[in-house]
Amino acid sequence: xxxxxxxxxxxxxxxxxxxxxxxxxxxxxxxxxxxxxxxxxxxxxxxxxxxxxxxxxxxxxxxxxxxxxxxxxxxxxxxxxxxxxxxxxxxxxxxxxxxxxxxxxxxxxxxxxxx
Amino acid sequence: xxxxxxxxxxxxxxxxxxxxxxxxxxxxxxxxxxxxxxxxxxxxxxxxxxxxxxxxxxxxxxxxxxxxxxxxxxxxxxxxxxxxxxxxxxxxxxxxxxxxxxxxxxxxxxxxxxxxx
Numbered sequence: 001x002x003x004x005x006x007x008x009x010x011x012x013x014x015x016x017x018x019x020x021x022x023x024x025x026x027x028x029x030x031x032x033x034x035x036x037x038x039x040x041x042x043x044x045x046x047x048x049x050x051x052x053x054x055x056x057x058x059x060x061x062x063x064x065x066x067x068x069x070x071x072x073x074x075x076x077x078x079x080x081x082x083x084x085x086x087x088x089x090x091x092x093x094x095x096x097x098x099x100x101x102x103x104x105x106x107x108x109x110x111x112x113x114x115x
Numbered sequence: 116x117x118x119x120x121x122x123x124x125x126x127x128x129x130x131x132x133x134x135x136x137x138x139x140x141x142x143x144x145x146x147x148x149x150x151x152x153x154x155x156x157x158x159x160x161x162x163x164x165x166x167x168x169x170x171x172x173x174x175x176x177x178x179x180x181x182x183x184x185x186x187x188x189x190x191x192x193x194x195x196x197x198x199x200x201x202x203x204x205x206x207x208x209x210x211x212x213x214x215x216x217x218x219x220x221x222x223x224x225x226x227x228x229x230x231x232x
Contacts, residue, residue: 004158035222040124042205042224043159058219090158104149104220106158 002027004107006091011112013078013085021076021110023091029105030096032074036060037088037109046089049074050096078112086114117142117208121223128196129231136191136226138206147209148189149220150180152202159205165189176200201230 004025013019025032031050035043045058049068063082068074074093078085091107118141128134140146147166151159163174170182180191189206206223 040224042119043222045219048219092159103161103164104159106151106160108158109156111156 004091004093004105006089006107006110009108009110011110013112013114015114016080018077018079019085019112021078021089021091021112023074023076023107024072025074025091025093025105025107026072027093027095027105028071029093030071031094032068033092033094033104034058034064034066034074034076035090035092037090043090046076085112087112117146117221119206119208119221119223121204121206121226123226124224125227125229127229127231130198131195134191134193134196134200134228136204136206136228138189138191138223139187140189140206140208141187142208146189148180148182149207149209150174150178150189150191151205151207151222152176153205153225154202162191162204196228196230198230198232201228203227 007022033048034046036046037043044060046064047058047066049055052068052071055066055068063079065077089110092104094104120139122137149164150162152162153159162178163172165172165182173179178193182189203225205225207220209220
């Protein structure tokens with residue numbers, strides 16, 4: 001079955017360490033997204049990518065980096081520059097359908113805890 | 116810039132009772148509107164969406180939502196709640212950001228639904 005796979009599901013990190021969250025999709029979707037979720041704040045967009053080798057900053061990109069070397073993969077690196085990295089991270093993708101927004105498909109998320 | 120307000124942080128409903136979750140949006144053009152549901156520790160699942168046409172849209176799991184342009188609202192309803200409906204519900208508004216067709220979803224802060232026996 002097609003879907004989005006995020007790994008790891010749980011991750012613990014010491015302060016000052018970089019960590020990379022994996023996101024892989026086999027839906028043949030063009031665009032991919034990373035959202036951060038904090039209690040009471042909903043989802044906030046970190047980065048997005050419309051096509052391979054292209055990505056754009058979202059609303060809260062500081063302290064994060066991404067790459068899009070393959071259509072299926074959109075890893076997110078949480079760097080030591082991110083001041084408050086403990087959060088639930090959600091990857092999503094969408095098949096571009098002309099100019100109308102369509103359904104965003106989500107992975108099951110990765111929970112990062114900084115010790 | 117577009118925004119979404121979900122005024123209720125928590126709502127408790129008795130099993131079998133009706134449900135209405137409120138959502139107000141701010142957007143200058145015709146909005147694309149969505150409701151998603153999230154179980155604890157999981158990703159989000161689409162319940163329903165509104166793009167155009169009939170302002171009353173039907174979704175999965177017996178949910179429906181009504182788009183009211185005059186009130187800038189897109190409230191979610193269900194006539195009879197089941198215990199399995201307990202989850203967090205997010206309203207979102209989508210818009211084309213650039214001429215390339217990029218779609219950005221802006222989410223509300225969510226409403227947590229508790230179902231009492």
